[in-house]
Amino acid sequence: MRRLLSAVAGLLIAPHLALAETAADAPAALPSLSPLRAVIEMYTSQGCADCPAADALLKQYLDTKNVVGLTLPVDYWDYLGWKDTLSGPRNAERQREYASRLGIGTVYTPQAVVNGAAEVVGSSESEIERAIRATETALASSRVPLHLWHYGSSIIIEAGAAAEDSEPKEATIWLAVVQKKVDVAVKGGENKGKTLSYYNVVRELTPVGVWNGRPTTIRLARADILRPETEDLIVLVQEASTGPIIGAARLGD
Template sequence: MAPRLFSCFGRRSSDSKHDEKMTADLTTEEQRRGGPVVVELFSSQGCATSPEAELLFSRLGRGDFNLDVPLVLLAYHVDYWDYMGWKDPFGSSQWTVRQKAYVEALKLDTMFTPQIVVQGRAQCVANVEEALLSCIASASRVPAPTFQVKFLKPTPDSLQVSLTGALRTKVDHEGANVMVALYECGLVTDCPNGANKGRVLANDYVVRRLEKLCSVKDISAKKTLSGIVNFPLWDGFNAAKCGVALLVENNSHHILGSQNIRLPDNL
């Protein structure tokens, strides 16, 4: 893809089997008020202004801003800055395609990093703290799905996730996809080349896998759904650093529901 299509925005600165059931980390009060707000970061280790955004994103996860809303945080590393001298080890054309879909749905002129998309409906430059917090504060909330989850690790390099529950949101004739993301925190990379040459880069909530559980259409909020997704695992997979998020999204990637799921510590 031609470099002129993209921009780097912002201020430069930041053999055994295991089987266990888990449920969402949602209190009754959170479910009454609405489910989490989905905050998606599009970033790259090849973008000079992304490290500052990554720091803000990590602070969101630590609760530094005392936001009165639970969050689902997902960071997608795009690959269109790889030509600049450093190939992002977490970058993927799959995430570039996802960002492009948001650019089209939100009627933007260009793709850029670092970018935040909130609930699939609003966006801002990711390293501007005021804009980021405002975008989250103004986001509409929807009921959280109530899926129970069963994890099975049939081989050392695979993870099977079985889910059963209700979306708690009616889906009309336009339909929706139920997606499951596997993400990793606590990643540290020495960057010897590219725009961030000589820096040590820290990344959290990095999406490593994204799979479709099912597609639905014309179903009630209470209808029980079930399905299985299988994730191939990477070298060095550590369940203690990972989490799973369930997203219900329509064809425009508007979020119709989301759920955070913890992995068992001894997976």
């Protein structure tokens, strides 16, 4: 998304301007936070017969207040007879980075990456639940308080300090522009003749800052990011670029 990338470039060039805040600009109170259990990234494809069940399962998790879900369609099944209309090469690249870091050696669909720290078959609720429990416990002491909200003409991201007993690692602050729901009539491939529904589809995933254990505030121009009414925003704090996810928030959380 060209406008979002331009906004990020402006932030990096002039951080003293982008991050400046005055008492008049600040909201009266920060939005309340819900305890984060999990971030679920669902790697899926319109050309995969096993994926619709995983896409429906993600929707169930999206209805849970303390779970953040993202759909990341991939393009490597396009050769089966249907070009995925929502996919992009960056999603597959991110998935391959996870495969390398998690030591699985290959990519597949449907795959769920949970909290950036575990991967399971995306259509298996029992496997996702086990991964949530394991990673939720392992990351409990590393969680970063995170807020994302709009105020006036700005989108504001505020990440808190690391917990006193933790050893913070440098983390990427990602901003995801998502489309809440997309229906696709598939006319070829393994799902030919079906209309598939996707939720929280990532249309752009952009690094907007770095967190190093200290409180961090990032301000972006709202007009450069939010466009159609169908779009929403999610922010992640992730060690390195595809390491454990230690913070997440939806717009208005």
